Amino acid sequence: AQTVTQSQPEMSVQEAETVTLSCTYDTSESDYYLFWYKQPPSRQMILVIRQEAYKQQNATENRFSVNFQKAAKSFSLKISDSQLGDAAMYFCAYRSTQGGSEKLVFGKGTKLTVNP
């Protein structure tokens, strides 16, 4: 079974600085999807960024980018020019492409605090 590990329960960053959130996963599959979701306080989870495992190029969405290291099974999220609105729980998630499964497997999350 696949597992996702986020080793940083909490992180903090100064406004306008850069922060990297770590995620590792365990799988025997070669094709899969990886996601970062953001959950602001009392709000729903929203997708931040998605990476297809077959793509070597790291995904980027504005100030958010990933460092996808397939061999190391690592999928870290970099937030550049951090803003107060980036404060949230960040969840890393894995989705298999095999057997028709669509379930997301989540890590425990990292709580990000942005200091003014």
Added chain:
Amino acid sequence: EPEVTQTPSHQVTQMGQEVILRCVPISNHLYFYWYRQILGQKVEFLVSFYNNEISEKSEIFDDQFSVERPDGSNFTLKIRSTKLEDSAMYFCASKGPTRSTETQYFGPGTRLLVL
């Protein structure tokens, strides 16, 4: 922008009672999911639903749980006889309209407390 909505936001119930958690997925979505998160633990997959059938369920989703799409807009999760360990945040998600669309959109959750 369309959003997934869930009601109620909070529910308190007595052990052994039935609860129904409601979700309104995004209108043109066809794939629906329930997840839960026990306090301090990971978000866990419960069930996926497509074309009025369960397409996948986890070990957690035992006979006490059921899902239904009673009309064209609602998607419900019923827990027949709640246990203390069912206390959790329950998230609904939807995806679609095609299978190739990868992003699941989540609702804000229902916090269930079983006493």
